[in-house]
Amino acid sequence: MTLRLTAIVPATDAPAHLERVVTAIRAAEEPPDDVLVVTDLDESGPAAARNAGANRADGDILVFVDSDVVAHPDAFRRIRAAFRDEPDLVAVFGSYDDSPPERDAVSGFRNLLHHHVHQQSPGPAATFWAGLGAVRREPFLAAGGFDAERYPTASIEDIELGTRLAAAGARLQLDPALQGTHLKRWTLPSMLRTDLQARGVPWVALLARRGTAPSGLNLGWRHRLSAAASIALVASLAARHPRQGALALAGLVALNADFYGLLLRRRGAGQALAGVGLHVLHHLTGAAAVPLGLLEHAREGS
Secondary structure, three states: OOOOEEEEEEOOOOOOOHHHHHHHHHOOOOOOOEEEEEOOOOOOOHHHHHHHHHHHOOOOEEEEEOOOEEEOOOHHHHHHHHHHHOOOEEEEEEEEOOOOOOOOHHHHHHHHHHHHHHHOOOEEEOOOOOOEEEEEHHHHHHOOOOOOOOOOOOOOHHHHHHHHHHHOOOEEEEEEEEEEEEOOOOOHHHHHHHHHHHHHHHHHHHHHHHOOOOOOHHHOHHHHHHHHHHHHHHHHHHOOOHHHHHHHHHHHHHHOHHHHHHHHHHHOHHHHHHHHHHHHHHHHHHHHHHHHHHHHHHHHHO
16 A cells, blocks of 8 residues: 655744755655645744645644755665564654764754654654654544644654554654754854753653653663763853862763764864853753753643
């Protein structure tokens, strides 16, 4: 049986790169049968926009592509093959590639961190990523799609959908070879705001609501130890204990040598060094999200 693919691009915020993104989809190897670009102004958030696209789609497979992600030419061929070869597969997703075009240190760090984490976590998953991810239409609709009411703006709506699908017994897969180029330019304020408000706090609230503590992707043991090392580093410097601070820094570097090596290869020594400091901020923001997320969960239950 031939599987029909529908690509869905949420584009309600007049994205600057939309034409380039859609052109790449249409020019891909074995492109999708349909491309739906959701621009309706009343569908303000990406969750609602993706749901609107899914409701209009005719395809057996829904392929979600963010409006700032240029899918690699082989992306849709890989998606077709995955669902054709594995009939029990419900969803598959990939990662950003290691060539983000924005040359500043923050954009390089943030985009390459995503690439590195996803590249290190291939195989079965209990989450989903809608930057470049595909799901069978029927299970998606049966699950209720993305929770647009809880997540009216860009947040963890894809992660939450993945946890629901996995909890229902669906098989999800991370294919690190399924890649796209992320065109977004990050600034330090936008990174911290996203890490805290858009992802960290709602993610902690989600975990508290479900009573689970997954160990994949950003919640793996290496990430947790790195957060502890970052906290120890800052606490040691604040207490004027340079030796303890040096030990904490050494631990952080040892835990993340592969990632810093990636920054060095792709961005040079200056951005690799900056990446260590940005990584500390990233982990501190994640740590700050824990009490705030638990408070958010408590408010939801009150």
